[in-house]
Amino acid sequence: MSNVFTIPVVLGIIYSGLRLATPYLYAAIGEAFAQNSGVYNLGVDGIMLMGAFSGFYVGMKTGNLWWGLLAAMGVGLLMGLLMAVVSVTLKAEQGISGIGLYMFGLGLSSLLFKKTMSGVESISGFQPVRIPLLGNIPYLGDVLFNHNLLVYGAFLLVPLASFILYKTPFGLMIRAVGQNPQAADTLGINVDRIRYITVSLGGMLAGIAGASLSISLINLFQENMTSGMGFIAIALVYFGSWRPLGILGGALLFSFVNALQLWLQVLGVNFPYDFAVMLPYAMTILALAISVRRAAMPDALGKPFERGEF
Amino acid sequence: MSTQVLGLDGRLPTGQMRIEEMRMVGIVKRFPGVLANDHVDFDVRAGEIHALLGENGAGKTTLMRQLYGLYRPDAGKILINGVEQHFNSPQDAIRAGIGMIHQHFMLVPSLTVVENVALGLKSSRGILLDLDRVEKRVRELSEQYGLKVDPKAYVWQLAVGEQQRVEILKALYRGAALLILDEPTAVLTPQEVEDLFRTLRQMARDGHALIFISHKLHEVLAISDRVTVLRDGRVVGTRPTHETNKSELAQMMVGRPVILQYERPPAQLGEVRLAIENLVVGGDRGHDAVRNVSLEVHAGEIVGLAGVSGNGQRELAEALAGLRPVKSGRILLCGKDITHEPPGARIALGQSYIPEERLRDGTIKQFSVADNLILEDHHKPPFSRKIFLDFNAIREISERLVREYNVKTPSVDTPVKNLSGGNIQKLILARELSRRPKVLIASQPTRGVDIGATEYIHQRLLEQRQAGTAILLISEDLDEIRALSDRIAVIYEGEIVGIVDGPSATAEQLGLMMAGVREGGQHHLEKIRL
Ligand SMILES: Nc1ncnc2c1ncn2[C@@H]1O[C@H](COP(=O)(O)OP(=O)(O)OP(=O)(O)O)[C@@H](O)[C@H]1O
Ligand SMILES: [Mg+2]
Numbered sequence: 001m002s003n004v005f006t007i008p009v010v011l012g013i014i015y016s017g018l019r020l021a022t023p024y025l026y027a028a029i030g031e032a033f034a035q036n037s038g039v040y041n042l043g044v045d046g047i048m049l050m051g052a053f054s055g056f057y058v059g060m061k062t063g064n065l066w067w068g069l070l071a072a073m074g075v076g077l078l079m080g081l082l083m084a085v086v087s088v089t090l091k092a093e094q095g096i097s098g099i100g101l102y103m104f105g106l107g108l109s110s111l112l113f114k115k116t117m118s119g120v121e122s123i124s125g126f127q128p129v130r131i132p133l134l135g136n137i138p139y140l141g142d143v144l145f146n147h148n149l150l151v152y153g154a155f156l157l158v159p160l161a162s163f164i165l166y167k168t169p170f171g172l173m174i175r176a177v178g179q180n181p182q183a184a185d186t187l188g189i190n191v192d193r194i195r196y197i198t199v200s201l202g203g204m205l206a207g208i209a210g211a212s213l214s215i216s217l218i219n220l221f222q223e224n225m226t227s228g229m230g231f232i233a234i235a236l237v238y239f240g241s242w243r244p245l246g247i248l249g250g251a252l253l254f255s256f257v258n259a260l261q262l263w264l265q266v267l268g269v270n271f272p273y274d275f276a277v278m279l280p281y282a283m284t285i286l287a288l289a290i291s292v293r294r295a296a297m298p299d300a301l302g303k304p305f306e307r308g309e310f
Numbered sequence: 311m312s313t314q315v316l317g318l319d320g321r322l323p324t325g326q327m328r329i330e331e332m333r334m335v336g337i338v339k340r341f342p343g344v345l346a347n348d349h350v351d352f353d354v355r356a357g358e359i360h361a362l363l364g365e366n367g368a369g370k371t372t373l374m375r376q377l378y379g380l381y382r383p384d385a386g387k388i389l390i391n392g393v394e395q396h397f398n399s400p401q402d403a404i405r406a407g408i409g410m411i412h413q414h415f416m417l418v419p420s421l422t423v424v425e426n427v428a429l430g431l432k433s434s435r436g437i438l439l440d441l442d443r444v445e446k447r448v449r450e451l452s453e454q455y456g457l458k459v460d461p462k463a464y465v466w467q468l469a470v471g472e473q474q475r476v477e478i479l480k481a482l483y484r485g486a487a488l489l490i491l492d493e494p495t496a497v498l499t500p501q502e503v504e505d506l507f508r509t510l511r512q513m514a515r516d517g518h519a520l521i522f523i524s525h526k527l528h529e530v531l532a533i534s535d536r537v538t539v540l541r542d543g544r545v546v547g548t549r550p551t552h553e554t555n556k557s558e559l560a561q562m563m564v565g566r567p568v569i570l571q572y573e574r575p576p577a578q579l580g581e582v583r584l585a586i587e588n589l590v591v592g593g594d595r596g597h598d599a600v601r602n603v604s605l606e607v608h609a610g611e612i613v614g615l616a617g618v619s620g621n622g623q624r625e626l627a628e629a630l631a632g633l634r635p636v637k638s639g640r641i642l643l644c645g646k647d648i649t650h651e652p653p654g655a656r657i658a659l660g661q662s663y664i665p666e667e668r669l670r671d672g673t674i675k676q677f678s679v680a681d682n683l684i685l686e687d688h689h690k691p692p693f694s695r696k697i698f699l700d701f702n703a704i705r706e707i708s709e710r711l712v713r714e715y716n717v718k719t720p721s722v723d724t725p726v727k728n729l730s731g732g733n734i735q736k737l738i739l740a741r742e743l744s745r746r747p748k749v750l751i752a753s754q755p756t757r758g759v760d761i762g763a764t765e766y767i768h769q770r771l772l773e774q775r776q777a778g779t780a781i782l783l784i785s786e787d788l789d790e791i792r793a794l795s796d797r798i799a800v801i802y803e804g805e806i807v808g809i810v811d812g813p814s815a816t817a818e819q820l821g822l823m824m825a826g827v828r829e830g831g832q833h834h835l836e837k838i839r840l
Contacts, residue, residue, distance in 0.1 A: 169430075175418070175420070187480075
């Protein structure tokens, strides 16, 4: 089997792995914001589907992918806002409302797809942009510095999210609200407002995650095209112990294993297909079971805030 | 030094404007079924420590929460320097110069001290945190007021006393000119109380206005300038501290004379009910919290376990209750080895446990008072017949217990989370003692409990002793230990440093042992004999 892994194949696996990681990074970083403030949103997958659809549809109709991206962000934001209303203001059980949001996104995106398009169509998505100088490095230039903007954006989001969470007063408030909302409240922090912001932001990023599928990676829209990617993104948040860098690690691990199994199929290596497809998921579950640091979990995760209760 | 600053330009040494006078007038606050504050007048002035006394549920916390903007009064006014205030949130109160140390600490354990202080404040660097600046200021303040704490430590690493200092620093950093301290000493060791008092006196000298809540009369007499007593939401009276005394205050609080000294007939020792042999128990941070402890408790005696908090008492109690695994050694309950038995088996053998963390371990907060009262015996008569709960019996017995133990609650159907701290403690006690246990482990049974209830609880414990129960009393309150114990064991860094005779032990002797000085001479012989 050693002769299968030639240099081009290894480079190919890395290249695909980075692309595959893109939607997971957007969705998981967004979810990390919400969870760090104490709200988990299980509706990520539904938001991604709506983001994928609206990005594709608006991109196609206007002929401008940027309008598509903007539409996906807007739709994601609105769905995040809806989640915030239900879980923060109405104090509904978060697990149930998240599942509801997922079903809503799944159903609505399928319905809109059937009503507006005659079948699966493809689009010419965001094109790779080679970064000057870095892009000319032999081998690595092609693999690392010749992607489209949404891929770069996903990787830039990681340090940005880290910065916000750990280096700004706003990030401090987010973490405090997720760990001890009563304490934050007594310091005059508006717990509900912080949660509205993080959950809406999470929705917007999930919208981008969806668009990254439909207008930058696969460049088409299909019913339920995420097939549960949003749920994997949520698992990655736990895997990464609620920290952007940890999430990056998890997303890369998952995506590289996924890229590996795709390439093995492409190369026709004799390997049971079902097992290969299962591999990244099985690995995620295993890694989750081994790695999750309960201690890092926000104490108030899943708990609506009410003043005057201890 | 501070006296020079006082009164110069109406500012505190921290640079904040002083609050010359804060007045609450005719404050009314209702909760469903409870009139928590009934036309309360209360005031405090710059440079003064005003103590607020009252039984559990008298409405002290509620009154203060209105001053801090957490609740809005149903009626009444709050005036600062004569100007009426309308606080809609703590933010408004903080802006007006009010700070509050809550009965339950309001800290984020996963953040550092500096981060907790900086939380929610504008940064001098805009969107970037300015933690180094905050740290510098925190160091200045802690220097100035003797509040020793490592600014870079994570809050979860800190002892309770240190956490409280962080709370005070938080308030000072925000420029509090008036500081409310809601039962700040309930969780402190005597040494920490001394340190806190020194800080408070200095703050008062500097021109801060301070409100101090405590159930301990000697503390109130030692630290305050004036005392106001609340009962059932109403002000009973306000006295200058030097014109009053313990028994007057106790009577004002409870509404009847209170016994401050107990009758204690000599112990009638029975067989050994609880035997602890060479017990080793792990702590939360990987070390051994309980190291080779051996102790026996006989039927009909109270053994006090004294020690400064954090010396393994909690872990020992949890191991005895079956909530924490034992590394080595044995626990015998009525002669039966229960070292590795679950809590249920111990309860079945007649052991009762009053936990230290009563809000967390002792009750189910969302359940009603009645349901909490039958938690352990719900499957037995009189609470159930066959497989059915007998609701009439449950009601009747719950109502009797609530009455007997003087638990303040609108009804037995009220969820426990709405009760005041001391009343939750009484509730647990009512449940555990009414089971007529063979062995009782009582961990800090009167922490945060008012004197009326403390007296009641102490009487019940002595009654149980007369009835032949073996009682292990774990407490940091030396007065309590000395008033009740037949023998006193002192624990230090997880080891028993000595066991002394209860009635003849002096506070000095115990204090030395609690600091780790081992007993010598005849007491050593006694330790071997026991
Ligand atoms: N959020 C709430 N909802 C309903 N009832 C409440 C609430 N907070 C307090 N109460 C009730 O109001 C009364 C006063 O409670 P409060 O906490 O002010 O007492 P306290 O004097 O501070 O007592 P303790 O010494 O036990 O802390 C109690 O009867 C309590 O049960
Ligand atoms: Mg109180």
